[in-house]
Amino acid sequence: MEKVAFEGWLESVSASFLMLNDQQRNQSLDRLISISGAVQLRHLSNGLETLLKRDFLRLLPLELAFYLLRWLDPDTLLTCCLVCKQWNKVISACTEVWQGVCKDLGWRIDESIQDAVHWKNMYLKAKLRMKQLREEDAFETSSLIGHSARVYALYYRDGLLCTGSDDLSAKLWDVRTGQCIYGIQTHTCATVKFDEQKLVTGSFDNTIACWEWSTGAKIQQFRGHTGAVFSVDYNDELDTLVSGSADFTVKVWALSAGNCLNTLTGHTEWVTKVLLQKSQVESMMHSPGDYILLSADKYEIKVWPIGREINCKCLKTLTVSEDRSVCLQPRLQFDGRYIVCSSDLGVYLWDFASFDILRVIKTQDPSSLSLLSFGEVFSLLFDNSFLYVMDLRTETITGRWPLPAYRKSKRGSSFLPGVTTWLNGLDGKNDSGLVFATSMPDHSIHLVLWKENG
Structure with missing residues (x-):
């Protein structure tokens, strides 16, 4: 009966359909198709619902x-x-x-x-x-108190901070505990560098001295500069000490004997930074393993070959402006592959193999923003108010930290970065210890340290 009834209904619908005009017939077809589509979609969704509930x-x-x-x-x-x-x-x-x-x-x-x-x-x-x-919550601060006059010089190594002051003393501090480990009587220190046994100081009295930590005794004295000594570096393997001075010269010394081996000329401004480092790359001028000396003044960086030979000639002079209209800031970094220096135009990166400028990072106010340290992933910069962490992949500031009113220095020795390995990429362990240190008007040293991250 149901089949007969359905067939009768179908014949009736068909007859009615044939009686319609073309417009009415098209409208009816569209309605039937839409109903059919809805039914099809409902059937399809019911099937998909079962499939979508499966855990892929x-x-x-x-x-x-x-x-x-x-x-x-x-x-x-x-x-x-x-x-x-x-x-x-x-x-x-x-x-x-x-x-x-x-x-x-x-x-x-x-x-x-x-x-x-x-x-x-x-x-x-x-x-x-x-x-x-x-959110400016990555760091914390502390202070080192102990000097009775202005602190001119700072140097950090392996959790220890050395400070040289106008009170004729140098102190060695454990940054973690804030305790003074050694305190020795020196001359007025414009720059310092140390290792486990000795301390080397450059002074405003135009001399350099080497001291023994354990006894405080002066091991060696170096005389010859006619201006204040603003920067020193040394290498025990070469038995060589280098120094940069306000007399526009760089001197090369025998570290153990104290005699001057060579005086390098060519600078026309105070030599505020010297760096002694091994080359890591090959070029027509140098090979991997060669010792290289970099010296910097207000406008230029000079590259010198330093080995066991006494005489050397400048390999290259690097500048950011030929007319000396742009000043270099008193920070210089060299790892044997790249030379990095900040200027009033931004941060410059040179390839040491070719001496080509690889990169210039321009900041919003480069004349006031100074470079502290440059890594593969991050860079540490600062101005009068803040410490900044820049992501070098995007050249954007990813964090900052407020700084107190610290002492300004045209030589750049009264502020320095601490641990710098994290600048090559955080590894879960190297975001600890000292980040930044600077001398304060009250003769204390202001420390910025990584906050404990549990």
């Missing part, structure tokens, strides 16, 4: 699941970890995913560690640290 992470091969997960951003990954225990287990087991997000945050990756949970925890710590930098 559970059904897919693990390698394919890992591949898909690598397309997700870290915040989405963390949200997915909350879906269920199975998802958390799979996502937390994907080493490459968490290594990748750590790299994106500037974390250095030891790929020999294949523990996904380790890298997930590192990411969470890195995310917290970067958040602290943005």
Whole structure:
């Protein structure tokens, strides 16, 4: 009966349809098609609903699941970890995913560690640290008190800070505890450098001295400059000391004997920085392992070959303006591959193999913003009010920290960076210890340290 009734209804509809004009017939077809489409979509969605309820992470091969997960951003990954225990287990087991997000945050990756949970925890710590930098909560401050006159010179190494003062003393401090380890009587120090056994000081009295920490005795004295000595560096392997002075010269000394081996001329301004370093690259002028001396004044940087030979000629003079209209700031960095110096136009990066300018980083106010230290991932800069962390990949400021009114110095020796390995990429361990130190008008030393990040 149902079949007969349906057939009768169909014949009736068909007859009625044939009686319609073309316009009415087209409208009726469209209505039927739309009803049919809706029914089809309903049927399709009912089938898809069953499929969509399946756990694809559970059904897919693990390698394919890992591949898909690598397309997700870290915040989405963390949200997915909350879906269920199975998802958390799979996502937390994907080493490459968490290594990748750590790299994106500037974390250095030891790929020999294949523990996904380790890298997930590192990411969470890195995310917290970067958040602290943005919110000015990554650092803390302390002070070293003990000098009775202006502190002119600072030098940091392995958790120890050396200070040289106008009170005719030099002190060695444990930055972690704030305790003074050694205090010795010296001349007025314009610059200092030390190691475990000795301290080398350059003075406003035109001399250089080498002191023994344990006894405070003067081991050697170097006389010959006719102006204040603003910078010193030395190398025990070469038995060589170099110095830069207000007399526009650089002198090369025998470290143990104290005699002057050579006087390098050519500067027309105070020589405020000297650096002695091994070359790491090959060129027509030098080979890897050659000792290189860099000396800088207000307008130019000179490159000298320093070896066991006494005489040497300037290899290259680097400037940022031929007419001397742009000043170099009193910070110079050289790691054997690249030369970095800040100027009133921005931060300049030279390739040591070719002496070509590789990069110029222009800041909003380069004449007031000074370079402290330059790494592979981050750079540390400062002005009169703040300490800044710049992400060199984007050349944007990722964090800052307020600074008190510190003493200004045209020579740049009364402020310095502390631990700098984190500038090559955070690794979860090197964001600790001293970040920045500067002398204060009240003769104390202001310290900026990494805040404990649990």
